[in-house]
Every structure is written in structure tokens, then in C-alpha cells.
Amino acid sequence: IILITGSSGQLGTVLTKKLQKKYGVDNVIASDLRYDRDFNGQFEVLDVSNFEAIKAIVLKYKITQIYHLAAILSANGEKAPLNTWDINMKTFFNVLEVSRLYNIKKVFFPSSIAVFGNNVERLNTPQSSNLTPTTVYGISKAAGENWGNYYYEKYGLDVRSLRYPGVIGYQSLPGGGTTDYAVDIFHKAVNNQKFECFLNASTMLPMIYMDDAIRATLELMEAPKEKITVRTSYNIAGCSFNPKQLATAIKEIHPNFEITYKPDFRQDIANSWPMSIDDSDAKKDWDWQPKFDLKLMTDVMLRNLELKYNNNPITI
Ligand code: VAH
Numbered sequence: 001i002i003l004i005t006g007s008s009g010q011l012g013t014v015l016t017k018k019l020q021k022k023y024g025v026d027n028v029i030a031s032d033l034r035y036d037r038d039f040n041g042q043f044e045v046l047d048v049s050n051f052e053a054i055k056a057i058v059l060k061y062k063i064t065q066i067y068h069l070a071a072i073l074s075a076n077g078e079k080a081p082l083n084t085w086d087i088n089m090k091t092f093f094n095v096l097e098v099s100r101l102y103n104i105k106k107v108f109f110p111s112s113i114a115v116f117g118n119n120v121e122r123l124n125t126p127q128s129s130n131l132t133p134t135t136v137y138g139i140s141k142a143a144g145e146n147w148g149n150y151y152y153e154k155y156g157l158d159v160r161s162l163r164y165p166g167v168i169g170y171q172s173l174p175g176g177g178t179t180d181y182a183v184d185i186f187h188k189a190v191n192n193q194k195f196e197c198f199l200n201a202s203t204m205l206p207m208i209y210m211d212d213a214i215r216a217t218l219e220l221m222e223a224p225k226e227k228i229t230v231r232t233s234y235n236i237a238g239c240s241f242n243p244k245q246l247a248t249a250i251k252e253i254h255p256n257f258e259i260t261y262k263p264d265f266r267q268d269i270a271n272s273w274p275m276s277i278d279d280s281d282a283k284k285d286w287d288w289q290p291k292f293d294l295k296l297m298t299d300v301m302l303r304n305l306e307l308k309y310n311n312n313p314i315t316i
Helices: 012-023 049-061 081-102 136-155 179-191 210-222 241-250 264-271 280-288 294-310
Strands: 002-005 028-032 042-045 065-068 105-113 158-163 167-169 196-198 205-209 240-241 259-261
Touching: 002 012, 002 049, 012 205, 012 210, 028 240, 049 081, 049 158, 049 167, 065 081, 065 136, 081 136, 105 136, 105 210, 136 158, 158 210, 167 179, 179 196, 179 241, 179 294, 196 241, 205 210, 205 294, 210 241, 240 294, 241 259, 241 294
Parallel strands: 002 028, 002 065, 028 042, 065 105, 105 158, 167 205, 196 259
Antiparallel strands: 205 240
């Protein structure tokens, strides 16, 4: 039985459905701070920073796997640094401890390309780079990776992790990250609105389309244990682009789309992150291969959002 924390978030929304489909609705328990009325399936209101609360759910449902997606993201995290550290770490410690004590078989911990800072190769950033994150979010992810590794080494807990690039999907909205522009832009485009981008035109960042991100997660979690050689967190890559290239891809389909640029504090965060990622360990260990490039991702995003907002099936 699988427990997902942060199930109403950007990744959680889609991952929950995928896990329900794969393992059956009865075998997936979704949880978040608030109940979402539109949710179909088994749901528990859970504040993961409360150890007794997560323990009660683990015992009630005899949970065997935890996907711990609850966290405060990079941009929001900078508004209250110490609080972000407390929440991101406390929740993960509770997950690790409940897993160690109550016989959880596997734990998934999402890390991020935000673990990298200014001391790395910005192009094709290697797996084994020196981590000097510039945001509290990044610091909490870098620490979390090492704690996952520690629980694996010390207690044999099977913790697995990916360093996600910015995730782009039509099903859900991101909450308070630096890569959010790459989702927001599509919503503006299909509603024929101008888009003001909070990063400048040439800010290249690693991104990944939702389907690829979810598939990478499931492939990692299903890989035989002996294939997992990285116990901190695996680099994974989808495609890299900057706001200008994304706007150009959107204009191919929406020629009247307009973008302007007004960088804010998130520009500094983006400037400290890699432009592209070397994911050769994931490729070697569990045959990772992304499927969506910029063009394919743009087509699928626009097609699905046209249907959602305008009930308009566009042919591309
Ligand atoms: C953020 N989307 O912007 C997240 C992510 C790669 C960045 O971890 O904070």
C-alpha cells in the first residue's frame, strides 16, 4: 500500500492518478494539508510535520511505500528561509523515521536541480558535482539527499531519489518555484493573453515534460535494487530551453502570442542553476530515456489546454 504526501501539488496530482491506475485505487492513499473535493480515491488530511499523524496513517493502512512530495519550493522558500528549512526537513525526517520504525519497504524523495549552485559546470552538469545550493529549498534538498543515503547505509532503508528539472504539465499548476513561468506561459497563450515573464529571454534551464517526469519516477522505483548505484539522488534531464525559445515554439501554433520580460528576484535563483544536466548514470543504471523535446512538449501542452479552456480540439 502506497502513501503519497503532497498529493494535491503539481507532481502529486498526476503521480497519484498514475499510481492508482497501476496499483489499483485501493492500494493508494493520497494525503495533503487540505482535502480536495474533486479528488477520486482514498484521501487523508495529513500534516507530515506531525510525526504521530503520519504514524497513525502508516499503521491504519499498513503502508509499505511512501512517496514524499510535500515541500516548499525555491521561490516561495526564500520568503521565509528558516521556516522553509524547518518544514522541508521536519517532514522528511518524519517520513524516514516512520519508515525505519514501521517496516516501510521503499521511500521516494524528490530532489531538484536546485541542489547545484555556482561551483558546477553549467552545461551538462555532472552527477558528482560539488553542491553549493543558493536557496534554502536547494539546501534542504541537498541535505535530504544525504539523509536518504544515510538511512540506506545505516538502516538499509530503500530510499530512492531524482533531481528533477522544472516540471511542465497541463494537469496542475506549480506552486512557488523558479521554473513556474514555463507552465504559466501556456495558460496565457491559450487564453490569448500577453505573458510577462519573470526571467529574461536568454535564461536557459533544464526542464522535463510531466509524462517523462512521472515515468522516470516509476522506472526508478521499479528498478531492481542492485541496479541502483546512486543513493543520494539521480540527475535526470528532459530538454533545456530559454523563455525566448519557448515563446518561439508557442508562436508556431499561436502566431499572435506576445511575451515581455520583467525579471524579478527569481532571476538570481535561475542564474545560479545549471543550463543542462548530464543524466548518464540514470541512463546506464535503469535505462532512463526522455521522450519529449521542446516541440513535442509544446504541442501536447497547447492541445490539452485548448481542450480544457476552450473545448477546442486543435490540429497540429
Ligand atoms: C522550483 N520547480 O522551481 C522547482 C524545481 C528545478 C526547480 O525544483 O523550485
